[in-house]
Amino acid sequence: MELLEKRATSEMGYVGKPLPRIVDGFEKVSGRAEYIFDMELPGMLYGVILRSEVPHGVIRELDYSSLQKYDFVKAVISGRDVELGNIGPLRDQPVLKYPKVRSTLDEVLAVAATDADKALRVLDEVRVSYEPLAPVFDPEEALRPEAPLIHEENGSNLVKLNFDFSSGGVDRVFEGAPYVREDTYDVPRVAFAPMGTLGAISYLDPSGNLVLASNTQEPFQLKRELAEALRLNPQRVRVFQPYVGGNFGRGMDLYPFEVVACALTLRTRRPVKILYTRTDDFRYSPTRQPARIRLKSATTKDGRLMARRAEVALDAGAYVSWGVFDARVMASTVTGLYRVGEVEFKARAAYTNNPYTINMRGAGNPQMTFALESHMDSMAHELGIDPVEFRLINAYEGDYTTPQGMKAKDARLRSVIGRCAELIGWRGVHSLEPKGSKRYGVGFAALFHVGGGARVYRTDGAGALIKIDDFGTVTLYIGMSEMGQGTVNSLAQIVATELGVPVDWVRVEYNGDVEGRPWDTATHASRSTFVCGNAALLAARKLKRELLRAASKTLNVKTSELYIEGGVVKSRSKEVEIALDKLVRRTHFKDNGKVFIAYAYYDTKTEMLDSQNKGNISAAYVNAAQAALVEVDTETGEVRVLRVVSVHDIGQPINPLGVRGQIVGGVVQGLGHALYEELVLDRGSVVTAGFGDYEVPSVGEMPEIQVDFLPTKDRYGPFGARGVAENGIIPIAAAIANAVYDATGVRITSLPIKRERVLKGLLKDVGG
C-alpha cells in the first residue's frame, strides 16, 4: 500500500511543524489527568501482597486464619485457595505461587482491606514457613547440569526459545580471515523507574463485567491474557487504560498483581486497588534484560567486515516475560548494523532465582549496540583505522537487505555517520586539549532498528475511526496507547493536515475505555506514529473524500477541483467556497441526511520471523548515529558527557519538537544506563530500592544535545514518517564508552561506566 502522496511542501500543513502538546499537554501539566495513583472508586478496597521470604523454596505451612478477626480485612487469597491460570508469554508464571516459590518477588498471599496501611501491618501475622531449596543466581551457572532446577518440569533451566540465526559460513570465514577479534561485554540489570509506579484497579462494571484499570501498553491483548488467567469468558472482561506515567516496555505483559486485584474483586464484588510504592517498584518490578555478550568479528586488512558472531547469555529470572525476547532484537542488530556477509547469532537464556525481566525501550538493542559498537571501536583502533572511517567502510546506503531478510529501503547509514562526524567536528582526532586531570574524548556509535512497525505478533495493525461534527470538531478514535510518548499530538497534526482543518479542531480520543476504540496491537517497537499514523491518515482521507463529494453537490464543482484549507472547502476552478462545519450541517440537517464517520484499518505487509529467524518484520528500518564528547577526570574516574550529537534518518518528522523530545529523553535515559544505573541484587533481592541508592541522571548531568534529521521521506510512512521512539537510547552507551576510550585509552566493557571502573582501567594502564 503506497501511502505517501506527492505533495508540495506548501501542502504539508502541520506536518514538520514543531507544535507544543496540543492534545495531552494541558491535561497533564494542569494535574487534571487521572493516573492509577489518582483514581479512587466508591467502596474501593486496597490490596496488599505478601511475597516469598526465600529466593527458592517450597511453602510447607501457610496459615492466615488470624486475619479473620479484623473487620477491615475483606478477603484473603493464596495460591492454595484460588484456581488461576499461569501468565507470561510461556505461561510459566503462576499468579499466586504455591507451594513452590522461585524468587523474592513471588506473590504468596494477598489481602483486600478497607485500609492499606492496616492490612500491611497484619501481613506479619500470616504464618508461612518455607523449606528452602538451593538457589542459583548466575545464568551461566544455572545451565550447568548440577544446578538446582527452577522449573522442575522443564528438566533444565534453559529457556526454550530460539532466536538463533546463522548465514552458514561464519566458521569458514573466521578460519581464513586476516584479522579476527573477540570481546566480551556485560550489561547489567537496570530498573525502569518511570514517573508512575506500578498499580492497577479492578472493578465490576454496571453489567457485572470485570474491568481492569491497567497501565498496560497492549490493552487489546491484555484482555485476552487476563480472561485466560482468570478463566473468564473474554466477552465479560474489559480493560480501562488511564493516563499512564511512562512504561518504556514494561506495560507489555500482564502482571501477577493485576490478576490478584481482579481475583480479589471477584471475591468481594468491590473495586480493589493495588499500588506499588516507589520501594515496591524497585524491589518487585521486572527489570530490563541483563546480558553477557561475546562478539567475534573478522575483517579484511583494510577493515571490511567479513564475518561476525554473537553469543549472548541471558538471565531470564524466575519466569519468562518479554525480557528474554530482547534476543530477537539483538539478533537484528548483529545481522543488520553494517554490511556483514556471514553472520551468526546465538542466545541462551536461563531461569534463575532473580527478578524476571521484561523488554525495555529498544528491547535488547541498547544492550547489543553497546557491545557491538564498542567492539567495532576496538577493531578500528587495533586496525589503525579512524573509527568513523571504519564505520563508513562498512556502512550501507540505499536499499539493503540484511542477512536475516530485513529489507531496509533508502537506508542512510553512511549518511548519518558522516553527518554526525561533521556536526561533532571530528577530524580524525578529538579537538580538546587536556586540562589538569581532565581528559576529553569523542566516541561514535550507530544503530539499526525497526521504524515501520514490527511483526512480532501475528498482527501489527491499528484501526482509526474519525468523525466530524456539526461544529467542525474532528474526533479521532484510536486504540493506540499513549503513555507519555506524545504520539496523540502527531496524530492530530496528521489528521489536520490531511483534512485541511485547523489543528485545534482535532480532538483525539485515546486510552480510557478500551472497548470504545478500534484495535491496536500495542505501543511498542517505535511503531505508533507509523502504524497508527497510517491508520489515521487513511481514515482522514476517506472522510475527506466523503466531505468533498458532499461539497461537490453543494457547490456544483467537480470533486477533483475541490480542496480543503483552513477548514474551508475551496475550488480551484470557481470563485465558490463553503466552511466545513457549514457543509457538515447542510448535509446533516435535511431529510435523508448524513453524518460522516470514516474507519480505516492499517496493517503492514510484513512477515513474522520464520523458523530460521528470517523475515522482513518491519515496513521500514531506521539508522542513526550518535557522537558523545566526554570529560574524564583521571583523578576521580568521573565521566561527564558534555555534548551529544544525534543524527537520524527517520523520514519526515511529523512534529520535530515531539521527535526531539523522544530523542533527548532516550539519550538521557541511556546516559543513565551508561554511567550510573545498576540494580544491585543480594541473593536475588534488589537492595538498591530507591532513588537514594539507584542513581538516575538529573538536570546537573544533562549534556548539550544536538538532534539532526536527514531530509528524507519514507515511502510507506504517513507523510513519509518513520518511528523514532527508541532511537535516542540505543547507541548512546557505546558512544560514551568509545569517547571514554578516546579520552583515556580505557576500554570499559561492563556498564555502567562507574568511577571505579575508569580508575581501575587507568591504573592498569599505568601499571601496564
Added chain:
Amino acid sequence: MELLEKRATSEMGYVGKPLPRIVDGFEKVSGRAEYIFDMELPGMLYGVILRSEVPHGVIRELDYSSLQKYDFVKAVISGRDVELGNIGPLRDQPVLKYPKVRSTLDEVLAVAATDADKALRVLDEVRVSYEPLAPVFDPEEALRPEAPLIHEENGSNLVKLNFDFSSGGVDRVFEGAPYVREDTYDVPRVAFAPMGTLGAISYLDPSGNLVLASNTQEPFQLKRELAEALRLNPQRVRVFQPYVGGNFGRGMDLYPFEVVACALTLRTRRPVKILYTRTDDFRYSPTRQPARIRLKSATTKDGRLMARRAEVALDAGAYVSWGVFDARVMASTVTGLYRVGEVEFKARAAYTNNPYTINMRGAGNPQMTFALESHMDSMAHELGIDPVEFRLINAYEGDYTTPQGMKAKDARLRSVIGRCAELIGWRGVHSLEPKGSKRYGVGFAALFHVGGGARVYRTDGAGALIKIDDFGTVTLYIGMSEMGQGTVNSLAQIVATELGVPVDWVRVEYNGDVEGRPWDTATHASRSTFVCGNAALLAARKLKRELLRAASKTLNVKTSELYIEGGVVKSRSKEVEIALDKLVRRTHFKDNGKVFIAYAYYDTKTEMLDSQNKGNISAAYVNAAQAALVEVDTETGEVRVLRVVSVHDIGQPINPLGVRGQIVGGVVQGLGHALYEELVLDRGSVVTAGFGDYEVPSVGEMPEIQVDFLPTKDRYGPFGARGVAENGIIPIAAAIANAVYDATGVRITSLPIKRERVLKGLLKDVGG
C-alpha cells in the same frame, strides 16, 4: 429506502422473541447503574438555588454579601452578575432571572458550597426584595387586552407559534350538516414524577472542556444549546449522559439549573452537583401541557364524519418550552384520527405566571385523544349508533393520507377497533350486571400517532457503529438515549438476528460520554426502535457483508451461498463452516490483516411541516384501540378500572415483552392521569408537592391488562417494526371516561375523573 427484506419466519431469529432485558437489566436491578443521584466526583460542590418569592415582579434589591463569611460557600451567582444566553426553543427564558421574575420557579441566585444543607440554610440570609406586579394565571384571561404582560417586549401574552391547520371548507360543511355537536374538555396540569428527580453535575474534563452530566434525552442537541447559553465554543463543551431514571419527554430541553451548575463550575473550576429533592421536583419542574379543548363535529345522519374543528387554549406558563408544541401533535390527531373530509385546528397558547410546560409522553396526543374520543362517544350515543360501530364507520384501512398530508401506509384503524371490541367481549352492550351500588361499563378509544420517527427537527437521523472483536463480541455504538424505555435490548435483538449470532454476544454501548457515540437526534416521538433500529440494522448488514466476503475467501464458497447461524458461517452448497470468532481472528491475525467496523447512518425520507402545517413528518404511522372495563361505585363515586384491552398495529414487535412493558407502563401512567393526577396551584405555586398529595396509581389500582398486536409488518421499519413507546398512554383516559359513561350515564369532560366529579354527575342525573 426499502429496509425490510423478505424473510421466512425461521429467519427472524430473535425478532419477535420475548426476551428479558439482556442489555440493561442486570445493571439496573443490581443497583450498579450510576444515576446522577449516585454520581460523586472528587472535590465536588453542591449547588442550591434561590427562587422567586413572587409569581410576577421585579427584583429591587439583591444583597448576598452576608454569604461571603462562610468558608463552605465557594461561589454565588445571580442574573445581575453573570452574562448567560437565554434558553428554550424561543430563547425567551433567562437562566438566572434579573430583574424581572415571572414565576415562583424562577432562579434568582445560586450558591455552590461544599455542603448542600448548610448552603440551603444560608439562602435565608440573602436579602431580596421584589416589587410585585399583577399576576395572571389563566391563559384565556392572559390574552385579554388588559392582562399584565409577562414578556413586555412581546406586546402581548400570545405565544408566537403557529400550529393551525385548515382544509378550508369546514364552515361550509357545518352550515349544511344534518348533525353537529360541540363539546369542551379540560385536561389539567400533571407532573412527570419519574423515579429519578431532576439533577445534573457539571465539571471540567482533563483537557479543560466543560462537561455536563445531564438526564437529557437529546444529548447531541443539548451540546449546542448549552454552548450557546454559556457563550462557549461548542468544541469545548461535552455532554455526559448517565443512566436516566425516566424522562417521558422532560429531557428534551436544557434546564436553567443545568446552565447554573455549569456557570458555577466555570467560576470555581470544580464539579458542581445540583439535585432536586422530590419536593423540588414537584414544585420546580416544568409540567405536562394543560389544555382546554373545544371540539365541534358534523356527521351525516348515518354517522359519517363530515367536518371537525378543534380550538385549543394552552397555558405556556412563564416561558415557552416544548409543552406548547403539543399543539402540533394535537393537530395531527384532529386531522388524522378517523376519516374527516374537512377539518380545522386552531391553538392559542398564552404566557402566564404559572410553571412552564414541556412535552410529556404522547406530546399532546393523550390530551387531544381524551377530548376527541369522548366527543366521538357522545356523538355515537346522541346519534343512537353503537360507539364501536360509529368508530368503524369512520375508520380507514389500508393506505390513507390525512388532510395534513401524513401518509399512513397499510393502516389498520378499523382492524384494531374491531379486534379490541372482540377481545373485550363487546356485543353492543356491556355484559356485567350491577351489584349493589356498583355499576359496570365498557368504553373505547382509538389513536393515531407517529411510528416511524417525526421530523420536528431538520434531522430525524441516527447513526450506528458496529464492530466484532476476536472473541465474537459484537459491540454496537449508538447515540440513542436509553432512559428506561429498553430500546437497547431491542437493538441487541435486531443486531443478533441480522448477524446470526447469539444475542448474548451483542453488547450495546449507550449513554455515557456522548462524544464517543454517533449522532442521534433525540429519543422522542416513539422513534428509537424505528430510526436507531434501522441504523443498527444497516450497520449490521454492512458488517455481515464484510464478514461473508472474508468467509468466502477462507471457505472458498461464493458469498451468496453463505449465511450465519448461531455465530457460525455456514454454506448452503458445501459441507464447510467456520465459527465467526475464528473467522475474525483469521482475518485479523495475519499480515495486511483487517478488523471489521461498520457504520451506518439512517435518516427518514420525510418532510417537516410546511408553513400551512402540512407534511408527511413520519415514515410510518400507528393505530391502536383500547377498551376499558370499569366499576363505578355510585355511592362514593369511586372508579376502578378492572380490565384494559390494548390492541396495536405497530408492525412486528421486536421484543414483545419489552413492547408489552411499554404499553402496560403507558396504560398505567395514563390511568393515573385519567383518575387521580392533578397538580394543584396556588397563585402559580405547586401545592401538591409530594406523593402524599399527588396521587399516582400503585399496585392496588392495577387492572388486568391484555395487550394484543395485529400480525403486520411495516414496510420501512427494522424487521417490520414501528414505534410504540407512547401508544399505551394515549387513548386510555378517553376509554375510561367512556366506560364511566357506559356504566353510569355520567359524562366527564374534565380530568381527572375524581369521585366528586362522578358524584356530581350522578346527582345531576338524579336531579335531572
